[in-house]
Amino acid sequence: MRWMHCLAIGTLGIALTACTTSPTGRSQLTLMSDDQLNQMGAQAFAQYQQELPTVGGAPLRYVQCVTDAVVQALPARERDQNWQVKVFESEQANAFALPGGYVGINTGLLEIAENQDQLAAVIGHEIGHVMARHANERASTQSATQLGLSVISSASGMQGPGGEQMMAALGMGAQYGILLPFSRRHESEADTIGLNLMANAGFDPRASIALWENMGATGGGRPPAWMSTHPSHGQRMGGLEAGMDEAMARYEQARQAGRTPNCPRP
Template identity: 65%
Template sequence: MQWKTRGAVGALVLTLAACSQTPTGRSQLTLFSDEEIDQMGEQSFAQYQQQLPTVGGQTADYVQCVAQAITRAADIGESWEVKVFKDDSANAFALPGGHIGVNTGLLDVAENQDQLATVIGHEVAHVLAHHANERVSTQAATQTGLSVLQSAAGIESQGGQQLMGLLGMGAEYGIIKPFSRKQESEADGLGLELMAQAGFDPRASVELWQNMSANSQGQPPVWMSTHPSHGQRIDGLQGQMDRALAAYQQARADGRTPSCQRPG
């Protein structure tokens, strides 16, 4: 694929010129064009679908309903592809190029539409803040990264799996940590804003992370060292809750009152 070699060769040259800013004003390294990153998202999503079976029916409708309310409120188009994957791990991801994946395991942890909106808002926030570009760029700027990108010809290869991780498709809440702490807290804050603007109750974000915490007993210590803890996430969310509640009330007043039916 063209982007692999082009990105790798250009990495050193572009380093100084390729800083951009996240929606929160943080500087970030982005060596790849939107088109290149979107293409990586497309390719990884296609491959992911070959690895896991998808689920349709009411479950898919429910997830689609929540995702669409969020992408609509964020004004980022309504043509996002949403798939539910049959997998017990409580995981979800959103990819550059407009793809959202939710595992069935997450639907056991997220008890209602507002809690599910917390996760989807968080994932979409990673995309809006160009976190995948930042991750892949950071890797590409190192020797390890060069080999990752060059060996990504087959997604089944080690390099291919690593690329999927960099794009946020590893276990977001599991052992493999595709995003940094900074990116996580940024996605938490932006995601909270997105869900509130879509008319989902932002207070549900705290409940979601409490559920996630109860669900992740026995995580190895390495997980804790590379992640913000659930408690830290909850503290961060509560610090932004007043503003989120105001946005939520405004959304409800404006008629954004999503009612997505969770299958029983």
């Protein structure tokens, strides 16, 4: 089995030549171009609009106001995109930001986020995924993992029921040992980026803790953290609390600089 492990590592090593660095300084595997990701973002945004009705009026103005304030705190590369914002009619408490400059918020989430600061925590987190190129990294990691498993299957001549069972076991190991941990890491990293981003925009970062308390109160049963693509609520709030001192310093600086968003909740 050792040679199979080495072969998989070697295959992934070829892909690792396309490395970048995230905003937090973490090394990343990014095989796709920004143009490819932006096109995928546009397609996903269009598909979402086909699947759910959109909401205008006061809810849209509210989300647009918070998003505009957060976007103004972005680095120039992300800030200068033509950000589009939509509110979708859905009870599911969901939100997203996509490469290319797209933000979507479900009405179900607006019921959980009690004020502009809590909504900014959500939007900052989602835009944090875009800033850190997590979509690129996830797609690249999946491609590299599938390539590694394919090479193992071909080189070892795994045929028949026994080989299929072995490949299924390897696939399960890749799912829980590579792909899901990356997703949890992305969520924690987006929390860190979003916390600082909302603070830089003049939103109170302490609202992020209250938001996740609200989410925890409304959530049902969850799988163990090691089987989930998201950290547990406790892990998430612990990470936010760990970065709160820096975020509060950024918040005070933003307020002193006149960044005082005023987005009334409908």
